[in-house]
Amino acid sequence: MKKRILISDIAKALGISVTTVSFILNDKAKEKRISEALTKRVLDYVKKVGYKPNELAKSLRTGKTKILGLIIEDISNPFFGNIARLIESKVYEQGYRIIYCSTNNDVDKARELIQMFYDRQVDGFIITPSDGLEDTVKQLQQSNIPVVLFDRYFPNLETDYVGADNFQGAFDATNHLCQQGYKRIGFVSLYSDQTQMKERSDGYLKAMDNNKQQSFIQKVQMDASDDEAMESLKDFICENRLDAVLFSTNYLAISGLKASKKYNFAMPAMIAFDDHTVFKLLEPSITVVSQPIKEIAENLINILLLRLQGKIKATRKLVLPCELKIRESTKAKATL
Amino acid sequence: MKKRILISDIAKALGISVTTVSFILNDKAKEKRISEALTKRVLDYVKKVGYKPNELAKSLRTGKTKILGLIIEDISNPFFGNIARLIESKVYEQGYRIIYCSTNNDVDKARELIQMFYDRQVDGFIITPSDGLEDTVKQLQQSNIPVVLFDRYFPNLETDYVGADNFQGAFDATNHLCQQGYKRIGFVSLYSDQTQMKERSDGYLKAMDNNKQQSFIQKVQMDASDDEAMESLKDFICENRLDAVLFSTNYLAISGLKASKKYNFAMPAMIAFDDHTVFKLLEPSITVVSQPIKEIAENLINILLLRLQGKIKATRKLVLPCELKIRESTKAKATL
DNA sequence: AAATTGCGCTAAAAGGTTTTATTTACTAAT
């Protein structure tokens, strides 16, 4: 690791040209009809001295960096953290690297990050777009740089996308609550136009309609503090005398649980969207709608890699099924 | 964002040389005695056309990438996830970017990642070193590239380091358990030579000695599956009839909690090292030794930046105090 | 009058690759 050795050093040492070495190193020996003897000689020498090409110079010349930009909402949320980890290792096997950043749902920050990654010439993007990022994504597409969205998308923009079946997930969860005999089932969501929220909301409403039940919906500001969220959740649950709640995200569910502790009211039956370590451990354990994290990560990478290789033209939208993991928090309501 | 504009385009458009533009863009206008009029003219034009230099070319020339490598144990552990997020935003303000990767405590992977980052010419490293990484870190130092370790360090290697006062944290926690009247206090750790584990273990032992109590120690294999960990924890707690346990990491504590649920035994009084969302929510809530995450992140960055600017020579080792957050899991034991 | 200094700017090298276009030295065919 002491002093970097260059391709020209190798050429000099072996008494051949830089070009030849480069061809051999880039697996173009056959194509360029370099003799097998020389190929072997070069390869052996390169291995012996441990030469590693300067990736910067390589990227400058080729225009490819082999780095992908991952723009997610919040790396400290286990849902995103786990996806990030899976993506990271998947991509790693393919010789690509990840640069990631969290936007915390701030459009301006998202725009800045994307610009920064663009300046660094990442080869492609995986983005959980925040509200208002449509233009930026469009610009990327126009610059001909592959983008795959996940978790949510823009209805008016043709993009690759991988996500869970939010409608079905919320629908199943709500149905499950109905079947268990709950009568006053609330839904907690965010003030946001993001598609995944809309879909979950639609799933809840559809199931409520099917079961001929009155619906209760509470939205929380995206930038609300934990305390604000807790207070409004307390009011929502208590004032409406809800006997069950579907939370549209795991952190909303956690705010709800904290609220029940802080304000000392009994949490009714509940289901959270997205699993979390907490939920299995609590007493009672919490029923969740679980997204297929692994499949999401795999498909994101696959689609992005295919794009990078120019192997697909039409945009791909992939919607993967959620799984309802039934735990103790939704046991059947004692019938009167 | 359509077609990249180059510095030469600007020079041509304004009828001046590339050099001049470069000087102005790099704040060397005064130093190089470029006239104010011209400086302004260039700056205005650059802003107008939205020119952004090609960072690759810049890095190739200067040898600086303004990218820092962050090598952590596991991005999906909230302790590391939170540190990563804090580091990310801190560093961002200073014009640096982060590339991160998780090692999952695998030395070989760690070595490979570091090599990869080195090849990409990151300007500096922040590393949670896994066992056996000493040589690699030493090589980096010899290559004159700044490295700051955190969470753990190598006693025989002079390096910058930021971490928590693990000894004191474990000592205080153990003392607290003693004061609450517990008599059979166990300590759960890992088979690992990492310093933070040793220090926590020492803190526990010292406190037990001071209180003239028998100590119980159980170690878990680092690569143990969740089930294996759970089983050995069950045995440890039940067979020794422990009335209190200090867990040396948050995920060990979580395994313990899962075990108590799975094997249906009552979890005795407990304290976990490192906080976790779960712990506040559980019934009873869990007392923790909490590391000063924010201070750790800030100091890591500060030290690394000072190094990068060549402003410090002597190595800095910073040990920050932990805080014992007392919750319900360690209420006083009913005296007989 | 000659030498030095200061000013405002620039040509060209350097950084380390990949890739295009070409050369050289053969062999085979006319």
Added chain:
DNA sequence: ATTAGTAAATAAAACCTTTTAGCGCAATTT
């Protein structure tokens, strides 16, 4: 004996910056 063709390798351009060294001129100093 010349031409054509091909295998094996290479020189040089290109990628886009930063930075070194220096130019031409006017003003000042010796």
